Amino acid sequence: MDASITDVAPPRTLVGRLRGAFAACRTALASTSRLALDIALPTLCVACRAPVSGDGVCASCWTKLSFIAPPLCERLGIPFVYDPGPGILSMQAIADPPAYSRARAAVRYDDVARTLVHGLKYQDRVDLAPTLGRWMARAGTEVLKDADAIVPVPLHWRRGWSRRYNQSGALAKVIGDIVNVPVAGRALARIRATPQQIGLSRSERARNVQGAFRVPVERRPEIEGRRIVLVDDVLTTGATLDACARALLRARAADVDVLVFARVVEAARNPI
Numbered sequence: 001m002d003a004s005i006t007d008v009a010p011p012r013t014l015v016g017r018l019r020g021a022f023a024a025c026r027t028a029l030a031s032t033s034r035l036a037l038d039i040a041l042p043t044l045c046v047a048c049r050a051p052v053s054g055d056g057v058c059a060s061c062w063t064k065l066s067f068i069a070p071p072l073c074e075r076l077g078i079p080f081v082y083d084p085g086p087g088i089l090s091m092q093a094i095a096d097p098p099a100y101s102r103a104r105a106a107v108r109y110d111d112v113a114r115t116l117v118h119g120l121k122y123q124d125r126v127d128l129a130p131t132l133g134r135w136m137a138r139a140g141t142e143v144l145k146d147a148d149a150i151v152p153v154p155l156h157w158r159r160g161w162s163r164r165y166n167q168s169g170a171l172a173k174v175i176g177d178i179v180n181v182p183v184a185g186r187a188l189a190r191i192r193a194t195p196q197q198i199g200l201s202r203s204e205r206a207r208n209v210q211g212a213f214r215v216p217v218e219r220r221p222e223i224e225g226r227r228i229v230l231v232d233d234v235l236t237t238g239a240t241l242d243a244c245a246r247a248l249l250r251a252r253a254a255d256v257d258v259l260v261f262a263r264v265v266e267a268a269r270n271p272i
């Protein structure tokens with residue numbers, strides 16, 4: 001008995017030890033790969049890079065973003081201070097109606113929104129597009145509901161080359177995937193390079209982009225008779241979007257609406 005126990009015991013102990021060693025290795029490997037995963041895929045606030053749970057922005061940046069919600073001008077999407085009733089337009093929409101039918105924006109263009117737009121536009125932060133696109137899809141529910149195609153505002157090819165990608169195209173793709181509407185990424189072409197709009201007055205901006213866009217003949221079937229949602233990152237005076245809408249309407253689009261991430265809201269205003 002004693003002998004058999006002695007005979008059997010050592011291998012068992014060895015197996016037990018080996019099992020223990022393997023288990024320890026597995027645990028170590030698991031925590032190492034978890035660590036590697038944490039390093040490879042950190043969850044950070046897309047605006048300030050502070051750690052966040054989930055994705056998007058941290059609580060502090062969230063409170064600094066001004067999401068646009070009704071009541072707003074049916075036409076331009078400018079928020080009203082109080083609700084004037086359904087269908088009431090802003091003075092701006094009556095005095096200077098744009099070529100597009102309706103515009104909607106996710107947020108006001110202020111500090112955090114500016115950081116996000118600059119990241120997307122000038123720092124190749126493609127990682128921002130899913131979050132911004134998600135907010136835009138929500139803000140644009142009305143205009144996306146009946147859309148046949150989404151068209152991003154194009155960059156001139158020279159600028160697209162130096163900046164490597166079109167930020168409006170990245171947003172359009174995210175929105176198209178969410179609402180299941182095709183993106184006509186090449187339907188609109190910028191036929192001449194325009195100086196940057198920054199620092200120009202409203203009328204200078206309009207002149208700057210006049211006739212700068214066109215629907216190439218071979219792309220007309222993607223536009224003709226279709227309801228289009230034009231997508232861009234920011235609406236400042238709306239001159240670029242207006243020029244794009246005119247080009248789409250010239251190509252016989254049935255209707256053109258606009259959806260942007262952020263829009264400039266000069267001051268709280270109401271129709272009366």
Ligand SMILES: [Zn+2]
Pocket residue numbers: 045046047048049050057058059060061062
């Ligand atoms: Zn933040």
